[in-house]
Amino acid sequence: MKKITIGEAARQSGVKVPTIRYYEGIGLLSAPNRSEGNQRSYEPSDLNRLAFIRHARELGFEIDAIRTLLQLQDDPHQSCASADAIAKARLIEVEQRIRSLNALKAELEQMVEGCGHGRVDQCRVIEVLADHGKCVHPHH
Amino acid sequence: MKKITIGEAARQSGVKVPTIRYYEGIGLLSAPNRSEGNQRSYEPSDLNRLAFIRHARELGFEIDAIRTLLQLQDDPHQSCASADAIAKARLIEVEQRIRSLNALKAELEQMVEGCGHGRVDQCRVIEVLADHGKCVHPHH
DNA sequence: CTACATCCTCTAGCGACTAGAGGTACAAGA
């Protein structure tokens, strides 16, 4: 039963020290035991939880969604319908975001290509920004 | 020379009233003349500026980048190299974001497909979140 | 003249952290 300091937990989980404290503050992570000198001392299970959180954050889940997912994980007999719904909602978000970013990409490419690298009054970048009508797809 | 109220400006530009005031506060938009009763009164040129800002925001440019782009627009004899650089940087950001979101999409699809819609202990969503190693592309 | 929409300023809040001040604890070396 070796003690895991917050720094060690940060190193192993890839979550920064202040962020771990922040997660504790908002109740995403339960408060760990403290050493005699009032320092946080984590258990291996806390590391799993942190890894879970980090992974979910990387996948773009919001803190509130992660809160729900963690509760589900804690109670394995529950139906996984909500986990499924959360993941599906996130998937739809991501798909929309990709579509929208692809439209932006097309727009930006047009701008950059059209730029004659001369003076501002011939610059397509500025021109397109000033006049939305000059966009390839005016609906972004 | 009809007076354009902030509400009218908001309607015509698609930028919300408090946001217009916010842009004035941070110096992105110059402070307009005021009516006798201290209400903002905009000129048509302000509407162009607002449209420019809105368009740039839609394309995901940061406020600071827009500040620079607006300065360039005001001085058409300048080289457009910086406008070009800003747009290129934004394009690279967007491309990276699209790549990363595509990876996330693959991950989320795997999760959602693999979910047997049963109980949490068989749920692929929770399982993958808990174990990064189960990801399709572990490098996101 | 009276509603009522719109405007004004100001402060505080959002999400998800991040930075910094000012102080305490702990591990390693002299």
Add this chain to the structure above:
DNA sequence: TCTTGTACCTCTAGTCGCTAGAGGATGTAG
């Protein structure tokens, strides 16, 4: 044992780009 240096503690405030709300003044239509 002492010292040095790192890591830890709490707390507040800042980031970005707005958004919400309080509390009051102004403008317009009937």
